[in-house]
Amino acid sequence: MKKSEETRAALESALDRILAGSAKRNVSVSAVEKEAGLGNGSAYYYKDFVDKVKMHKKQIFRVDALTRGKPGKNSDRRIKEKYRDELVKLRKMMSKMAQTHHEMHTALVIALNDVADLKDKLAKARRSEIAVIKD
Structure with missing residues (x-):
């Protein structure tokens, strides 16, 4: 497995842990990088992954806004x-x-x-x- 594939796998698993709630972090690119044990900005080499994280963040914000009544x-x-x-x-x-x-x-x-x-x-x-x- 190449280094880039290992990094992508680490990012994906970190995102899964955050979304599952086992990691006590908010959903953000920086939080996923920290959870994966990578340096700041490492995820930005994978544009599709960054888009995926942002999409999850928007979905969570929408759900929170609806359930908590936040304007x-x-x-x-x-x-x-x-x-x-x-x-x-x-x-x-x-x-x-x-x-x-x-x-x-x-x-x-x-x-x-x-x-x-x-x-x-x-x-x-x-x-x-x-x-x-x-x-």
């Missing part, structure tokens, strides 16, 4: 966009609220100053109406 990438993206849009709306609303609060606070300060001025004027007017009693 797919499109669903995740849609949810993220929804909440991102909601966040933008809430930030705009918060900005408008802060602006309104500032305007109302400024108006309140002006009104309180006007009330204080009116109280002073009223007190002066009342004092000027007081008649001096001469003995």
